[in-house]
Amino acid sequence: MTVPRSTLRLQLHKGFTFDDAAAQVDYFARLGVSHAYVSPITTATAGSTHGYDVVDYTLVNPELGGEDGLRRFVEKLRAHEMGLIVDIVPNHMGVGGSENAWWQDILEWGRHAAHARFFDVDWHSPDPALRGKVLAPFLGGAYGDELQNGKIRLAYRADEGRFVIEYYSNVFPVCPVDYPAVFQEAPELAQRFVGLTTQPTDQPRAADARTALVTIAQTEGGRAAIEAILAAHAPDTPAGRDRLHRLLERQHYRLAWWRTAADEVNWRRFFDVSTLGGVRVERPEVFEASHALIFRLFTEGLIDGVRVDHVDGLAEPREYCQRLRTRLEELSQERPEALRHGNGHTYFVVEKILARGEPLRREWQVDGTTGYDFMNDVGALLHDPAGAQPLAALWAEVTGKSASFADEALAARRKILAENLSAELDRVTRALHRIARDAHTTRDFTFTSIRRAVAELVVQFPVYRIYPVSGVRSPEDEHFFSQALEAARAVLARADHVVLDQVAQWLGGKLPDELPPPPERNERPERGRDRAAERNRERDRNQAPATQTPPSSSGSQRRAAQTLFSQLTSPVAAKAVEDTACYRYGRLISRNEVGADPGEFALSVDAFHAGNRERFDAFPHAMLCTATHDHKRGEDVRARIAALSEIPDEWAATLRQWSTLNTPLRRGPSGGHGETSDVNDWAPGPAAEAMLYQTLVGCWPMTLEPDDEAGVHALAERVAGWQLKSLREAKLRTSWFAPDEAYENACKDFLFDIVAPQRRNGFLQELSAFVARIGPLGAINSFQQTLLRLTSPGVPDLYQGTELWDFSLVDPDNRRPVxxxxxxxxxxxxxxxxxxxxxxxxxxxxxxxxxxxxxxxxxxxxxxxxxxxxxxxxxxxxxxxxxxxxxxxxxxxxxxxxxxxxxxxxxxxxxxxxxxxxxxxxxxxxxxxxxxxxxxxxxxxxxxxxxxxxxxxxxxxxxxxxxxxxxxxxxxxxxxx
Incomplete structure (x- = not known):
């Protein structure tokens, strides 16, 4: 398969299927792209608009048209000499609801489930209530309240002979081992289930027993027995609630309020999303099972290459990429003859966020990234460095916040680690604490001291993660790890430095194997204490994290800890920088983008050239993008806002003028008009107001007139969607975790007030005139970034619809119909x-x-x-x-x-x-x-x-x-x- 000449990214969902895409293939071909590049095609949660919540790796999503629809789409592509690149999601699956059979399996059978090792579950939680169980944080309220209110109920699936727990759309299976206890009102139904265990050898017998139950339950007596059983577990009475609660306590999961996840979840999530469970794709059987469909479609010639989502979430990105490369090249020999031209190389890129100066590792054997690094480079190139200082000073003056993005990012990292990913921090700490206990020299390092050291390393980490080889950090890793180490040393108390240095060694430093020193000649430990210590060590070994096989040596223990550490630094970076600090800091929000560092305001022409040369030398076929399904602002929104860097004084005067003009429309804490006694105690507040004006400037359509009431209202609705997400992601006065609806509504009211029809000759006129003033500058920026993307070394990617002006905002706005x-x-x-x-x-x-x-x-x-x-x-x-x-x-x-x-x-x-x-x-x-x-x-x-x-x-x-x-x-x- 040859390398794509260019790609066009399509977001598929039930509103835009394979057939819908096929109907546009002739247009795509006329436009000049060589490959369609589509969002995940495996089956996702019903109604998913993005496809990243995969529930079945083995089936082409029926909502997209299924495999038949895929074949029709590919037939149209081939007719126009085009190929197909598909997005795959090896890191996580959707685990909410009831659609994921693999997840349902482990809920039913626990650690003895056939798929127990498919997910990254710590079956040896230090919490006694979670040992051998999975935390199921899917309740909308506290467990006791939801049980009391009758929202958790026992149900019977007649077509399956299965008892389940229902909670709205969530379904939790009852383990067949517990059916005899369920059948107290109908002991005659229990006999087939008596003596069952969770062992794999017993599970087929349970399936046979359920099949028999289907038949029995269809009789009049069987139906009556089932109804009696359900009535006995009904939560409407104290006795029924108690019975239901006791049944739940025996299951391999613990139902819990969704808010418990941050502190207690005992399985790896995608970032802090508790409906997406981490998959252990590093295990060969999981790799094969989760890629079988993609491999078959590739072998049959239906797809030509892959884009791997969130490679940094994987336990071993290097090994995964090498394994995937090997399998694809092997399978390429089995593809149809017409598709085996060229050198047999299969196009394969990874979604990877690179910091400035961070290399993509060549030994991964990938063709490059999906293009966030290029988007960052070309975006920074659009900004005038002379605007950096005055705009930072303006931001600090207007908001009272720090002029430095680094300060905002550091505070956000601390907040995310403490409030969103505390359970993941504990898991890393436990892994390191086990190592400490196994050596005489470190056995007195306490859990709490190790946690402090790990937390500060994570907070200070300058990149997404490291990639140790055989448990040792590479020189590239060391460059960034040492930055975090020195920054952590500067913050931690001197007493913690010895722990910090040891943690740094365990996380990939070069050190000899730690063997316990021999006892002193006259030292004879008491037999009882010696046996107790051995029991403790055995217990710790049994509680090894599920990311690795329980380690048998200090080296494998360190590698397990390194994996957990890397799977923590990555989500902290993403959630703290992209999803928190970028919504708090607003020097110019054109630099607040996925893969970018808002602290790096501009890029010189020489630096841009250097980046292109490096890409040409190392990854000449990497993707080049300036818009994606994940962007926070469309490429032309960013291009226009970037123009403000060229006129910082004029923008400062304009911002102050607009703020003064709209002061009477501010809302107080209760939503009323007017200022309050506290200069910052109003909605939306100075920072949110300043970013709102930038957003309106950036996304105002070129052809929109201030007196177009319908057009202005439609724009305001879109901006309101961005505003709500922006405020909640900032996690300051409101959040997804604890929404302040009064504040949010006051912010929305302020937005709609300043763009109300009566403002057509006031603020709206001034806004429109200012956009007209800088519109040509924004257009020149757009022409520049478009041409550079289409001619720089790499494969240019065009996001759906952005061949015209792209004034979209953050999702779902950037996924609107084209x-x-x-x-x-x-x-x-x-x-x-x-x-x-x-x-x-x-x-x-x-x-x-x-x-x-x-x-x-x-x-x-x-x-x-x-x-x-x-x-x-x-x-x-x-x-x-x-x-x-x-x-x-x-x-x-x-x-x-x-x-x-x-x-x-x-x-x-x-x-x-x-x-x-x-x-x-x-x-x-x-x-x-x-x-x-x-x-x-x-x-x-x-x-x-x-x-x-x-x-x-x-x-x-x-x-x-x-x-x-x-x-x-x-x-x-x-x-x-």
Missing amino acids: DYELRRQWLAEVEEKGPPSEQLANWRDGRVKLSLVRRALALRKHCESLFAQGEYVALDVQGEHAGRVIAYARHAGSAYAIVIATRLAAPLLGAGCDVPIVEPERWGDTSVVLPEALHSRALFDWLSPNAPKAEGERLFLRDALAAMPVALLVEEGVPKV
Whole structure:
């Protein structure tokens, strides 16, 4: 299978199925993409809009059209010479409700279930109430209240001969071992179940007994017996509640309020989501079972590559990726002959967040990441570094908060670890405490002291996780681990330093095996104490975390602890930075994005070039994205907000003016109008208000007029959805855990007040005018990031619908239905009218972006090897405005493509500029220095009728960018389309 030339990401769900996607394949092909790239296709929780809550790895999701629908979709793709990349979710499954048969199995049979080792459950919890049980934190209220209120009930499934506990849509099986106790009112039904155990050898007998029960229960006497049994367990009476409670206490799960999960959950979750259970895909049998469908579809030629979701959640990402690579390459030999062309290499990328300077490990044998690193680079490139300090000062002044994102992130990390992932921290600590107890030199390290050290390491960790090899940190790991270690040392009390250093050694430091020293010559431990110590060690070994087989040596114990540690640092980073601090800090929210560090405000052209060269050298086929199903703001929202970095003083004045204008509309704590005695005790509050104005500036549609009541109201509804999620994710005055609905409603009322029809000549007019003022700057940023994505080393990915302006907000707004009919119509128009420059005068409707995407993808198709293998050459820019241009070449053999893009154009546009392009004469002597092979050669612009000619080695921007703010130049001879 060849590497994709380009991909188009589609979000599939019951409202947009395989057949719906198939109906658009001809449009996708005309647009120029080579591969569809779809969200997970395995069966997810009923009604899922994203597919990441997989409940059955073995079946193509019926809501999407099932396997037949998939085959029809692929048939259309093949007819247009296109391939299919699918998203797979090896890290977790949906475990809420009753749809996951594997999870239901372990609820029914406990640690002896056939799938007990498929999930990352600690069956040896230190809590006696959870030993051998799974915490089931799915109740909406306290257990006693829900039982008292009759919401937990015993039910009988007549078609299965099965007794279950029902709680709304959740179903919890009753273990057949307990059926005799259930059948006290009908002892004649119990005989087949007497003597059953949970051992695997008894489980088939239980199935046979249930089959017989189906028949018996269909008789008149059988139905009466079942009704009597259910009545005896009815929670409507004290006796029934007591009977039901005692039955529940005997099960292999403990029903609990959802709020208990953060402190007591004894199985690995996806982040802090208690309806998503961690899967032990590191076990060979789990790997094969969870990938069997994907492997079959790949072998049959229905899919051509995979995208692995959340690789950092896995116990061993390196081993997983290597194993998956090996299996795919083996299976590629069995694919249909027509699909076995090229080198047999299977395209395989991973979702991985990389910090600045963090490498993706080459030994993983993947083709790269899904593109968050590129999105971060190009997003930072759009920002003017000169705006960093004044905008940070403005944020601090307006909100009273720290000007530094790092301060906000640190506070968020502490909060998430303490309040959301406390149980996971305890689990890591227990693993390390067991190691400590096994050595004389560390046996006095207390659980609490180890917990303090681990917590501070996690809080200070600068990357998602480390990847020790054979239990030892690599040099790449050490670089980042040492940063956390030194930061933790600076915070912890000196008395904890010895524990901290030892924990650091256990977590991958190089150390000899720790053997207990021999006893002193005259030291003779008392026999009783010696036996007690041995019993304690045996108990600790039996309570080893389920992530690993109970360790038999200090080395394997350390590796188990390292895995647990890494599976903690990753969710802490995600939840604290992306899902908390990014909703608290608002210097410019265009930098508050998945995979980005808002503390890194801007990126230089040289640094961007360096990143592209590194990607070309290490992962030339990595995905390049600027929008995803997980983005917090659409690519064009970010591009427009980034323009504020070029006019920080003007934005500061505008922000203050709008805040003053809308002061009378503020709500007090009770939701009433007017200010309160406390300058910050109002809704939405200074920080949330400042971020609200940025959001409105960023997402205001180009064609929306202030007097369009319906249009403004529709926008306000979308912004209200973002606002609610933003406030709850910030976890300050409200949260998902404990919503403050009065505050939330007051914030929504403030939003709808400031955009009410009566404000059309006030705030709405000012907002619209300001957007019109910076709109051209935002468009230039958009052209820049779009062209860079389509021409940089890697595989450009287009998120559904973003070929037009993308003013979406965080999900679910970014997953709204796409108007493909409009795009079809406009694509036909831009094909007829020629290059993107022909659409520039009407840039507000988005057709110019559509034309840019189509033309650049067409060039990639015409010159496929140039962009797939061509080297990346940064070009020197000289002259008066050299800092306002980025230029590079793609070069293969004698072929060249020259990419030039305007950047940071505010000083060049001038007041009143209505079209996003710099007037040619304003470029002055600014020029790009071309490669020697192109000196005085004829070039033409793929994006306009322009045919600039270099003067020796210099190509002047007044010529190259005369028709468009970006240029894609090739030599004569490449056919235009």
